[in-house]
Amino acid sequence: MTNNLTDIAAVFDALSNETRLQIFRILVEHSKEGITPTEISSLMNDFPRNTLSFHLSLMTNVGLCSAQRQGKQIFYKPNCQQIREITKFLLTDCCDGGCVC
């Protein structure tokens, strides 16, 4: 019974963790070229790669980023469309709607 609210909650959940927020920042900073887990790990003080992988796949599952293999490596990029989507959810429900800001 997956409705829209469920999906949106999942995206917020992916953003609700400080580690993933760090990853998110790094992804956005490297959105042009994409960035590999190994590079992300380095930038995060050698954060454990299996844990990183766990977070990256969670973020990918909710559509917050996408992965593309290139030889041995996998390049991750943020999915700006999804980011805009949830921004819209917040704005539409709040400041664009009947909300008294």
Next chain:
Amino acid sequence: MTNNLTDIAAVFDALSNETRLQIFRILVEHSKEGITPTEISSLMNDFPRNTLSFHLSLMTNVGLCSAQRQGKQIFYKPNCQQIREITKFLLTDCCDGGCVC
């Protein structure tokens, strides 16, 4: 050791739960007058009030809404400033920044 990223993660966490997203919607829809837990519960098919209280205080703690007692009742309102704050976080980091949207 509370930094900015911690706070932002907490707000996203408050939005990461379907029940709270439902509450959030109702709050926004009644932002002009405010709304009481009892009313919210009614609108949510008589959702248990103690559980509702738990969610409301969580949301209040992260600054997503505010409460004001008026006699027997407590009126809750969304905090649009906070909503705008996290919207800004998403936009600044993504579509306003170096992100290739």
Next chain:
DNA sequence: ATTACATTTCTAGAATTGTTGAAATGATGA
């Protein structure tokens, strides 16, 4: 004072999440 109503706090159990070592998979070059 007592009653009634609105809301919150306390408590404990069930479910979910985050973490990491170890093993597995995928891709490349020697």
Next chain:
DNA sequence: TCATCATTTCAACAATTCTAGAAATGTAAT
């Protein structure tokens, strides 16, 4: 084929979160 590097999956445990019954608190009317 073998060795190596990049990444993911598996398994198990600790920590956190959600839930709701029961008790407590706050407010007002009688």
